[in-house]
Amino acid sequence: MATRASIPKGMRDFSPPVMFRRNYILSAVKSVFEKYGFSPIQTPAIEKKDTLTGKYGGEGDRLIFNILNSATDYKDGKMTFKQGESISDKALIYDLTVPCARYVVQNRNDIVFPFKRYQMQNVWRADKPQKGRYREFFQCDADVIGDNSLLSEIELIQIYDEVFDKLKIPNIEICINNRKILSGLVELMDAKELFNDIVIALDKLENIGLNKVKEEMKEKGVSDSSLLVLENFLSITDISELKSQLSSSDTGSKGVEELEFICDNINRLGLKSSELKFNITLARGIDYYTGSIIEVKQNNVKIGSIGGGGRYDNLTSVFGLNDVSGVGISFGIDRIYIVMDELNCFPEDIDQNIQVMLVNFGEQESIFCLPILKKIRENGISSELYPSSSKLKKQMSYANKKNVEFVVMIGEDEMSSGRILVRNMEDGTQKDMTINEFISKIK
Amino acid sequence: MATRASIPKGMRDFSPPVMFRRNYILSAVKSVFEKYGFSPIQTPAIEKKDTLTGKYGGEGDRLIFNILNSATDYKDGKMTFKQGESISDKALIYDLTVPCARYVVQNRNDIVFPFKRYQMQNVWRADKPQKGRYREFFQCDADVIGDNSLLSEIELIQIYDEVFDKLKIPNIEICINNRKILSGLVELMDAKELFNDIVIALDKLENIGLNKVKEEMKEKGVSDSSLLVLENFLSITDISELKSQLSSSDTGSKGVEELEFICDNINRLGLKSSELKFNITLARGIDYYTGSIIEVKQNNVKIGSIGGGGRYDNLTSVFGLNDVSGVGISFGIDRIYIVMDELNCFPEDIDQNIQVMLVNFGEQESIFCLPILKKIRENGISSELYPSSSKLKKQMSYANKKNVEFVVMIGEDEMSSGRILVRNMEDGTQKDMTINEFISKIK
Numbered sequence: 001m002a003t004r005a006s007i008p009k010g011m012r013d014f015s016p017p018v019m020f021r022r023n024y025i026l027s028a029v030k031s032v033f034e035k036y037g038f039s040p041i042q043t044p045a046i047e048k049k050d051t052l053t054g055k056y057g058g059e060g061d062r063l064i065f066n067i068l069n070s071a072t073d074y075k076d077g078k079m080t081f082k083q084g085e086s087i088s089d090k091a092l093i094y095d096l097t098v099p100c101a102r103y104v105v106q107n108r109n110d111i112v113f114p115f116k117r118y119q120m121q122n123v124w125r126a127d128k129p130q131k132g133r134y135r136e137f138f139q140c141d142a143d144v145i146g147d148n149s150l151l152s153e154i155e156l157i158q159i160y161d162e163v164f165d166k167l168k169i170p171n172i173e174i175c176i177n178n179r180k181i182l183s184g185l186v187e188l189m190d191a192k193e194l195f196n197d198i199v200i201a202l203d204k205l206e207n208i209g210l211n212k213v214k215e216e217m218k219e220k221g222v223s224d225s226s227l228l229v230l231e232n233f234l235s236i237t238d239i240s241e242l243k244s245q246l247s248s249s250d251t252g253s254k255g256v257e258e259l260e261f262i263c264d265n266i267n268r269l270g271l272k273s274s275e276l277k278f279n280i281t282l283a284r285g286i287d288y289y290t291g292s293i294i295e296v297k298q299n300n301v302k303i304g305s306i307g308g309g310g311r312y313d314n315l316t317s318v319f320g321l322n323d324v325s326g327v328g329i330s331f332g333i334d335r336i337y338i339v340m341d342e343l344n345c346f347p348e349d350i351d352q353n354i355q356v357m358l359v360n361f362g363e364q365e366s367i368f369c370l371p372i373l374k375k376i377r378e379n380g381i382s383s384e385l386y387p388s389s390s391k392l393k394k395q396m397s398y399a400n401k402k403n404v405e406f407v408v409m410i411g412e413d414e415m416s417s418g419r420i421l422v423r424n425m426e427d428g429t430q431k432d433m434t435i436n437e438f439i440s441k442i443k
Numbered sequence: 444m445a446t447r448a449s450i451p452k453g454m455r456d457f458s459p460p461v462m463f464r465r466n467y468i469l470s471a472v473k474s475v476f477e478k479y480g481f482s483p484i485q486t487p488a489i490e491k492k493d494t495l496t497g498k499y500g501g502e503g504d505r506l507i508f509n510i511l512n513s514a515t516d517y518k519d520g521k522m523t524f525k526q527g528e529s530i531s532d533k534a535l536i537y538d539l540t541v542p543c544a545r546y547v548v549q550n551r552n553d554i555v556f557p558f559k560r561y562q563m564q565n566v567w568r569a570d571k572p573q574k575g576r577y578r579e580f581f582q583c584d585a586d587v588i589g590d591n592s593l594l595s596e597i598e599l600i601q602i603y604d605e606v607f608d609k610l611k612i613p614n615i616e617i618c619i620n621n622r623k624i625l626s627g628l629v630e631l632m633d634a635k636e637l638f639n640d641i642v643i644a645l646d647k648l649e650n651i652g653l654n655k656v657k658e659e660m661k662e663k664g665v666s667d668s669s670l671l672v673l674e675n676f677l678s679i680t681d682i683s684e685l686k687s688q689l690s691s692s693d694t695g696s697k698g699v700e701e702l703e704f705i706c707d708n709i710n711r712l713g714l715k716s717s718e719l720k721f722n723i724t725l726a727r728g729i730d731y732y733t734g735s736i737i738e739v740k741q742n743n744v745k746i747g748s749i750g751g752g753g754r755y756d757n758l759t760s761v762f763g764l765n766d767v768s769g770v771g772i773s774f775g776i777d778r779i780y781i782v783m784d785e786l787n788c789f790p791e792d793i794d795q796n797i798q799v800m801l802v803n804f805g806e807q808e809s810i811f812c813l814p815i816l817k818k819i820r821e822n823g824i825s826s827e828l829y830p831s832s833s834k835l836k837k838q839m840s841y842a843n844k845k846n847v848e849f850v851v852m853i854g855e856d857e858m859s860s861g862r863i864l865v866r867n868m869e870d871g872t873q874k875d876m877t878i879n880e881f882i883s884k885i886k
Contacts, residue, residue, distance in 0.1 A: 002760070002761060002762055002763030003493050003494060003497075003545075003761055003762055003763075004493070004762070004763075005494070005545045005546075005548040005549040005762040005763070006491065006494075006545075006549060007486075007487055007490065007491065007494075007545075007549070008487070008489055008490065008491050008532075008533050011487035011489055011490075012487060013484065013485070013486050013487070013546050013549070013550065014483075014484060014485040014486075015484055015550065015553070016482035016483060016484060016560070019482070019483040019484060019485060020482075020483070023483065034796055034825055035820055035823070035824075035825045035826075036820070036825070036826075036827060037797045037800075037825060037826065037827030037845075039459035039462070039463075039796060039845075040457075040459060040462040040463070040466065041456065041457060041458055041459060041462060042456070042457040042462060043450075043456050043457075044450055044451070044454035044455060044456070044579050045488065045535075045565060045567070045579060046451055046454055046508075046567070046578070046579065047450060047451065047454075048449065048450065048451050050446050050447070051446060051448070051449075051450075054446075062513070065489075065510050065511070066510070066511040067508050067509070067510055067511065067535070068508070068509040068510065068511050068530070068531055070505070070569050087511070087530075088511055089451075090451050092488075092510070102446075102448045102449075102450075103448075103456050105448040106448040106449060106450070106456070107456065107458065110458070112841055112844040112845060114829075114830055114831075114841075116827070117459070122488060124488070124489070126513050135489075136487050136488060136489065144830065147830045147831050148831070149830035149831040151803075151809060151813075151828060151830045151831075152830050154813070155827075155828075158817075265810065265813060268813075268814075269813055269814060269817055317445070318445060318446055319445055319446055319447075319448040320445030320446075320447075320448070353477055353482060354480045357480075360594075366594060367708065370594075370597070370708060370711075370712055371711075371712060374601075374712055377478055377479070380478070381478075382477055382478045382479070382480060383478075383479075383480065384479060384480030384559070384598075385594060385598075386557075387557055387587065387590045387592035387594045387595050388557075388590055388591070388592040388594075398555055398557075401555040402480075402482075402555060
C-alpha cells in the first residue's frame, strides 16, 4: 500500500516562489553581515542534551526535540531498549545562541577575538504550531564576542538599518533600552528582590496597558509607593531627565551613560531609513541580557518584533569560560517575509529566474537546438529547452507559469533560414532574428 | 557546575575558513543549477516516520535518526511514556530523494511539470563515523521529474561539466551506463533471477578485480557458462559491438540506444573539461535506478565518486503516484571539498572577506573614525573598526589572522591633517592619502 504523502505538523515545504523570496531576504542579510566584517560559522543541528538542557528555563527544556539513540537490540525494524540503557542523549538545537557559546568555548584557542561571527541555520522547537509559529524555523544571528566596547552596539544598529533599507521596508523602528536602566528603576522602586516580576510585567505594557501592568505588579507584592515611582518614571521622555532621576543609582547611571553614548553616535552618523527610539519598557523577557537591549518593529504590520538582540556578559560561563562579554542581534526571517509580502516590498521580477525557453518541436528540431542552447548559456543567460515535444500550448503554458521572459521557436523554417523566432512573453510580440542578435538583445 | 563544551560524534562545527570554502562550492553549484532552469525547493528536516521507513532497505531504516515524541507526562525534566503511548512518529531525513518524491506527490496539483527542482540541505544518518563519513552532511540534488526525454540526461551531464570546470577541478571523469544494459547482460548470462547478486558483485570490479567478482558470483550460484558470457562481455569497449552483442535482448537494445543517443549528443556538443566515459560495470548498488546511471570521479584523488545519479521510473509510486519518470544528479560536497583542498583548487584570496580594518587608538580617535568607516562601507567595501583600543600589536595580529587587505591608521596626527595612513598588509608598505584617494584606490 502506498504511503500517504504528508508532513508532520508545524513543518513546512518551501516551493520555488517562496524560496526565491526567502533567498532574496537571506542574501541581503548575509551581504550586510559580511560587509561589516562578520564571518560565517555553522554548528550541527544535533547537540548533546547536556549542552542544551537547563539553558532555556523549564518551559524551554520541554520544547526541545530529543533524538532517540540507536538501541543495541534492533530486529525487523523494532528497537528494544534494555533496562538502564539510555534512550536519548542528543537533541535538535533550540536556538543558535547556546550552540555558538558552546562553539566559542570549545574552539577558544583557535578563535581570533573579538570574534565577529554570523550564523544562519534552522532551529527546532516542539511548540504548539499556530499561524506564524512553526516547529522548524530559520535564525540569522550576528554577534561580537569577547569585547565590551559599545562601538559594537552602534555597528549592529547600523546593520539593522542597512538590511531593512536594502530590503526597502519602510517605517522601521529600532527600539533600544538598557538592562541597567531597568535595574536602576527597580532600585528607585525599592523592590530589588522583585526585579524579574517587575520586568516581566513591564514588558507587557504595550499589549495590556498601564493599569493591568500595575495590577500584575501589585499581585506580585510591589507596594503602592513603588508603583508611584514607576508611573513617574514612565513619563520620562528624554535622556537628560532620565540621567537626573537615576543619579542615585550607580547601575542605573551606568545604563544611561551607555544608552547616551550609543544614541548620540547614531544620531551624529545618521541612519539610512530606520528610526532609533529609546523605549524604557523594552525588556525582552528575563533573558540573558545584561546591558543594551534592542528590538526592531515595522510600524504598519501588526506582527510583533522582526528582530532583536542585546548584550550579555555571562553567556559562555555555563561552559566554564568566564568574563567573555558579547553583543548580538537576530533577524526574524519568517516575520520579515510576512511584512514584505503585505507591504509589497519584493521586487516584481523576483520569480523570473529563467530568461529563455526554447520550444521543442520534435527530435530533429531539439537536437538542432542543443548547440544554440549551449551558446545562450555560455553567455550567462539562464535558459532551457522544453524536454519533450508536447503540444505547443502545453509548452507555452509551462513558460508562462515559470515566468520565462523570452520563448524561442526553432521549427523547420527556422532550421533552414538560420534565423530564430523570439516571443517576448511580457507584451506578446514576436520577431525573427539571428542567434547573435538575440543574445546581444538580452545581454 | 559548568557543562563540558563538546559535540556528539559524527557532527562537525564549521569555522570561517571552512565556511568560505564550502560556500564557494555551493554557490558555484547553485548558479549552474539556476542557469539551467532549475528552481529551488526546501523540505523540512523532520518527516513522518511512515514517509521514510521502508524506502532505504533494512540497513537504511536502521540508520534513520528517530525523534522522540513529547510525552504527555513531563515532570522535573523527566518524560514518562505510558503503556501504549507512541514514543516516536517523526524522524530526521536520510536523503533528499524520498522527501522530494513526497513533496511532488503532495503538491502535484500546484507543480508545473516537467518539474526541474534543485535542493541543497543537510541530511542525517546514524552511520558509524569515520574519516570522510559524518552523521550530518550536505546534499545538493537536481532532478527533472515528470518527463522521460533523454535530453535531461544530456543537460545533467553538461551541469556536472560546467560546475567542475567552474571550480577548476582537473581530470574529471563522468562515467555512464544504463540499467537496461545490465538487464540485457544478465539475460545473455541466462541468470535473470540472480540480477541483484550479479549487479552487486559487478559494482565491486574496480575495487576487488575480476577474479574475486567471479568468485562472489559463483558463490551466489552463477554458472561457469554464464561467467564466460560475462567475461566476454566485459571486454567490449565500443558501443557498436555492444549493440550487436545485445541485439537478442529487447531491454538490452533499448539501453544501448539510450546510451548512444546521450553519448553522441554530448560528443557533438563537446564538454568544457570533463571526459564522458561509458563504463559497463557501473551499477551504483541496487538502487532505484531504471535507466541511465551516472557517476563522477576525479582521477587524481582516491576518494570514490564525487557525484552520481540516474533515471528512476517509479520513485513517486510509493506515495501512490504512478508513471512519473525522473532523472537526477547529486553533488557530494564533502568529497568535492577534499579533492579541491588536495589539488589546491580554491582561489588564493578565498579567506580575504574583509578588505579594510581601521585601527582603534582610543575613544576620541574611534569616534572620529565612525563617519569614515561609514563612508568606506557606503562604497561597498567590507570593513570594520577594531572595537576597543587594545595594543597596536594585538590589533595588527587580529588584522593579519583575518586576512585583512588594508589597515587604516587614524591617530592624532591624521585627525588634524585630514589624511589617513594606509598599510598594505600584503607587502607591508605604508602610505598616507586622503579618504577619497583610498576609496578610489580600492574600488
